[in-house]
Amino acid sequence: MLSENPFATEGNWYRGNLHTHTTSSDGVKTPAAMAEHYHQNGYDFLCLTDHNKVTDIAGLSSDDFLVIPGTELDVQRKEQGYHVVAVNVPTVPTSLPGTEVSAALAAIREMGGEAIVAHPYDLTINDLLPVEGYLGIEIFNTSVHHAFGRGYATLHWDALLSRGKRVWGFATDDAHWHFNDHRPNDACGGWIMVKAPSLTLPNILDSIRRGLFYASNGPEIKDITITDETVTVRTSDCKSITFVGQNWGTSEKFTALGSRLLSSAEYKRRGTEEYLRVECVTKEGQCAWSNPIWFTQRGDKDVL
Ligand SMILES: [Zn+2]
Numbered sequence: 001m002l003s004e005n006p007f008a009t010e011g012n013w014y015r016g017n018l019h020t021h022t023t024s025s026d027g028v029k030t031p032a033a034m035a036e037h038y039h040q041n042g043y044d045f046l047c048l049t050d051h052n053k054v055t056d057i058a059g060l061s062s063d064d065f066l067v068i069p070g071t072e073l074d075v076q077r078k079e080q081g082y083h084v085v086a087v088n089v090p091t092v093p094t095s096l097p098g099t100e101v102s103a104a105l106a107a108i109r110e111m112g113g114e115a116i117v118a119h120p121y122d123l124t125i126n127d128l129l130p131v132e133g134y135l136g137i138e139i140f141n142t143s144v145h146h147a148f149g150r151g152y153a154t155l156h157w158d159a160l161l162s163r164g165k166r167v168w169g170f171a172t173d174d175a176h177w178h179f180n181d182h183r184p185n186d187a188c189g190g191w192i193m194v195k196a197p198s199l200t201l202p203n204i205l206d207s208i209r210r211g212l213f214y215a216s217n218g219p220e221i222k223d224i225t226i227t228d229e230t231v232t233v234r235t236s237d238c239k240s241i242t243f244v245g246q247n248w249g250t251s252e253k254f255t256a257l258g259s260r261l262l263s264s265a266e267y268k269r270r271g272t273e274e275y276l277r278v279e280c281v282t283k284e285g286q287c288a289w290s291n292p293i294w295f296t297q298r299g300d301k302d303v304l
Helices: 031-040 101-110 142-148 154-161 201-209
Strands: 012-017 045-048 066-077 080-087 114-117 136-141 168-172 191-196 213-216 221-226 230-238 240-244 252-255 262-268 275-281 287-290
Touching: 031 045, 066 101, 066 201, 080 101, 101 114, 114 201, 136 142, 136 154, 136 287, 154 275, 168 191, 168 213, 191 201, 221 275, 221 287, 230 240, 230 275, 240 262, 252 262
Parallel strands: 012 045, 045 066, 114 136, 136 168
Antiparallel strands: 012 191, 066 080, 080 114, 191 213, 213 287, 221 230, 230 262, 240 252, 240 275, 275 287
């Protein structure tokens, strides 16, 4: 096994959202009010990502709540525009936004940050494959889901993974505090659960970089156990649990029939899996997604 399993790693689980807007750009709530809201709703960390600027986070963190500086950048490749969430950057480079996407991602990393491609539903695999330097993509974005019904991007993720691109899957809110009479509030809808030794910025970032987290907009993944023969998952009650590999021959879906629900499933390894990820769906349609567990060398050239 070539990637780490957060369920077999020492530490505690920390819940966080890495994509949030405030009154510093087009959000409704102040940075302090947004931090307070997430803290009150059981979150442990929050990254403020106002558009093309880094919002001042001074005084927003406490012993049990970590606020991370960040931004959401508009960048370009050829004719295609990208939104990129930059986590843990102190400032926006003066040449940004509007610069070429891979240069922007390199600048983010030079500053000690990490880049996530935001709401990639409207991008294609051909837009994503040539770009180098992003840690992952948003496989669920609450705001885009509630506003436009285009918040899920697991098809993009599978297309990247099956081509050997090792990128992690993030659920985020892109919260603006936007809602109306037919649209739920976009705060606290999608999150990641990070396994880390403690709630410090270096520890949380290190675990995110290593893929020691899973994403969810509802269910809980309680455990994933990997042996030479099987991959076993335990979850909160779900309607289906799917093991997703690079093709049909390395994927299998378990669906609860009738009124009963599933809380575990076991995949018997074929020996041909390049990777496996686990996707758990409740009867209401909420999802949790593990990161891919890589079993083969393929894709090493694409390690980001
Ligand atoms: Zn955003």
